[in-house]
Amino acid sequence: MRVAAAVLALLLPALAAEDPKVELGRRLFMDPTVSRTGRVSCSSCHEPEHGFSDPRVLSEDEHGPSRRHSQPLLDLAAGQPLHWDGEFGTLREVLTVRLATVVEATALTRSLQARRIRVAKEAGRVTAFAGGRIPYGLRSPDEVRPRDLPEHVLPDDGLPVAKRLMSDGRYRRGFVAAFGTSEVTTARVVEALEAYVLSLRSGTSPFDRFRAGDTAALTDVQRVGLSLFLNEAGCAACHTVGEKAAFTDGRFHNTGVAFHADAERFGEGIDLSLLFDFKDGGAGEVTLFREHLATFKTPSLRDVARRPPYMHDGSLATLADVVRFYNRGGTPNRGIDPRIRPLRLTEWEMECLVAFLEALTSDERPGLGPLPPRPRRAMIEVLEDGRPLRDLAVEVVPAGDRLAGAPPAEPVRKHRTDILGRFWFEFPGRTHVRLVSRSHEILRGRLIPDSVTSLTARASPLE
Numbered sequence: 001m002r003v004a005a006a007v008l009a010l011l012l013p014a015l016a017a018e019d020p021k022v023e024l025g026r027r028l029f030m031d032p033t034v035s036r037t038g039r040v041s042c043s044s045c046h047e048p049e050h051g052f053s054d055p056r057v058l059s060e061d062e063h064g065p066s067r068r069h070s071q072p073l074l075d076l077a078a079g080q081p082l083h084w085d086g087e088f089g090t091l092r093e094v095l096t097v098r099l100a101t102v103v104e105a106t107a108l109t110r111s112l113q114a115r116r117i118r119v120a121k122e123a124g125r126v127t128a129f130a131g132g133r134i135p136y137g138l139r140s141p142d143e144v145r146p147r148d149l150p151e152h153v154l155p156d157d158g159l160p161v162a163k164r165l166m167s168d169g170r171y172r173r174g175f176v177a178a179f180g181t182s183e184v185t186t187a188r189v190v191e192a193l194e195a196y197v198l199s200l201r202s203g204t205s206p207f208d209r210f211r212a213g214d215t216a217a218l219t220d221v222q223r224v225g226l227s228l229f230l231n232e233a234g235c236a237a238c239h240t241v242g243e244k245a246a247f248t249d250g251r252f253h254n255t256g257v258a259f260h261a262d263a264e265r266f267g268e269g270i271d272l273s274l275l276f277d278f279k280d281g282g283a284g285e286v287t288l289f290r291e292h293l294a295t296f297k298t299p300s301l302r303d304v305a306r307r308p309p310y311m312h313d314g315s316l317a318t319l320a321d322v323v324r325f326y327n328r329g330g331t332p333n334r335g336i337d338p339r340i341r342p343l344r345l346t347e348w349e350m351e352c353l354v355a356f357l358e359a360l361t362s363d364e365r366p367g368l369g370p371l372p373p374r375p376r377r378a379m380i381e382v383l384e385d386g387r388p389l390r391d392l393a394v395e396v397v398p399a400g401d402r403l404a405g406a407p408p409a410e411p412v413r414k415h416r417t418d419i420l421g422r423f424w425f426e427f428p429g430r431t432h433v434r435l436v437s438r439s440h441e442i443l444r445g446r447l448i449p450d451s452v453t454s455l456t457a458r459a460s461p462l463e
C-alpha cells in the first residue's frame with residue numbers, strides 16, 4: 001500500500017502536495033464538461049476570484065437564468081441546510097441534482113419534494129397555506145428541460161457527466177490519484193467536488209488579526225464600525241461573532257428582502273398571505289410553515305467585500321446599499337424579524353460599518369491550490385481524421401483557477417506541432433490550459449488539467 005502511494009506520488013507531482021481528492025475536485029469545479037450539458041462549470045457561477053459567488057445578479061445555465069443570486073461557498077459545514085431556502089440537506093444532494101441527467105435530477109427533486117410534503121402534512125402544516133396552493137419550489141419539475149440548443153454546441157447532451165469524462169481520458173491520472181483506479185462514476189465526481197467545496201475556508205482577515213491582539217490591524221473607522229456591528233446596529237444578533245466568528249447563525253430570517261420589488265406596489269405592512277403574488281417564498285416553500293415564508297439563510301460575511309451584488313435576489317449592488325437597507329429597517333412586512341428596525345445611524349456611522357465589513361476580507365484569496373514544486377510538462381499529439389496535423393500553430397492559454405503564488409495573469413505561449421503532430425509545453429501556475437489555433441478546433445475547446453502528461457487531441461477545421 002505504502003509503496004504504491006509513494007510510486008503514485010512520484011508519478012503525479014501535480015497532485016502530490018495535497019489531498020488528491022480535493023485537487024481533483026478543484027479541477028472538476030473549473031471544468032465546463034462537469035455539468036449536465038457540458039457548457040457551464042461550477043466556477044462560472046461560483047467564481048473563485050469573486051468570493052465564490054457570481055458578479056451577475058442572476059447566473060445563467062442551460063435552463064436560462066437561475067432563480068436566485070449565486071451563494072458564496074466559503075466555510076460550509078457538513079450537515080447544515082443548503083441553498084438560500086434550505087431546500088437541500090446535504091452537499092451530495094445539491095451536487096447530484098446539479099450533475100445528474102435531467103431524468104435523474106427530476107426523480108431526485110420529486111422524491112425530496114414528496115418527503116417534504118409528507119412531513120408537512122403529518123405536522124398539519126400544509127393547510128396553513130391559503131387555498132392550499134403549492135408554492136413555486138414544490139411545483140412539478142416537469143418543465144425542467146434544457147433549452148433547445150444547436151447540436152454542434154452540445155455534442156454530449158444527455159450523456160451523464162461520468163461517461164463524458166471517462167471517454168476523453170483527460171482526468172485519468174486525477175482519478176487514479178484520488179480513488180486508486182481511473183474509473184469515473186457520478187459518485188466519484190460528487191465525492192471529489194464535495195471534498196473540494198468543504199476545503200474552501202476563509203483566511204485570516206484584518207478583523208482576525210485585531211482579535212488576536214494586533215490593535216493596529218483595524219483603522220479607527222473600522223473599530224467604530226465593529227462597535228456598531230456588535231452593539232447599536234445589532235448585526236451580530238444574526239451574523240454571530242462568537243468564538244469562531246462565523247458571521248452567520250446558520251438560521252433563516254425575514255429581513256424583508258423578498259418584498260423589495262413589491263414594496264411600492266403594496267406599501268408598508270405587506271401581508272404574508274399575499275406572498276404567492278411574490279417571486280420567492282424562501283424557506284417557507286420548503287418547510288410549508290407559514291412563519292418561515294420569506295425567510296432566507298443568513299450568509300456569512302467573511303470575504304463579503306469580494307462578492308457584490310448582495311442578498312438572495314442580488315438586489316443590492318454595494319455594501320453601502322446593504323447598510324442603507326438595514327438603516328431603513330429593511331423592507332417592512334408583517335413577518336419581519338423584530339431585530340430589523342430603523343437604526344437611525346448617521347452617514348458617517350454607515351461609512352464606518354461598511355469599512356468594518358471590508359475588514360472581513362481574507363489577506364490571501366481563499367481556496368488557492370498548492371503550486372507543485374516541480375514544473376509540469378505535457379506532450380500533446382494533434383490528429384485530424386486520425387492523421388498527425390503537422391506544422392500547426394497552437395496557443396496554450398492559461399485557464400481554470402490560479403494556484404498559490406502564481407500571478408493573477410499569465411502569458412499565452414505559442415507552439416508549433418512537429419512532423420508527427422506533437423508539441424511539448426510547460427503548464428503555467430494554473431489548474432488548466434486551453435489549446436487554441438486559428439484554423440482548427442482542438443479537443444472541442446475542452447480544458448486540459450495539469451495532471452495530464454501526454455494526450456492525443458482530435459482537431460477539426462473551423463468553418
Ligand code: HEC
Pocket residue numbers: 029034035040041042043044045046059060061066067068069070071072073076081082083084085091094095098099193197
Ligand atoms: C448556473 C449557475 C450555477 C452553477 C453552474 C452552479 N451553481 Fe451552485 N449555486 C447557484 C445558485 C444560484 C445557488 C443558490 C440557489 C438557491 O438558493 O436557490 C447555488 C448554491 C450552491 C450551494 C449552496 C451553498 C449554501 O451556502 O447553501 C452549493 C454548495 C453549490 N451551489 C455548489 C455548486 C457546485 C459544486 C457546482 C458545480 C457542480 C455548482 N454549484 C454549480 C448557481 C450555480
Ligand code: HEC
Pocket residue numbers: 072229233234235236237238239252253254255257258296297298299300301304309310311312313319322323326327337339340353357
Ligand atoms: C435578523 C437577522 C439579521 C440581522 C439583525 C442582520 N442580518 Fe444581515 N442578513 C441576514 C439574512 C437572513 C440575510 C440574507 C437575506 C436575503 O438574502 O434575503 C442577510 C444578508 C446580509 C448581507 C448580504 C451578504 C451576501 O452575501 O449577500 C450583508 C452584507 C449583511 N446581511 C450585513 C448585515 C449588517 C451590516 C447588519 C447590521 C446592520 C445585518 N446584516 C443585520 C440576517 C440578518
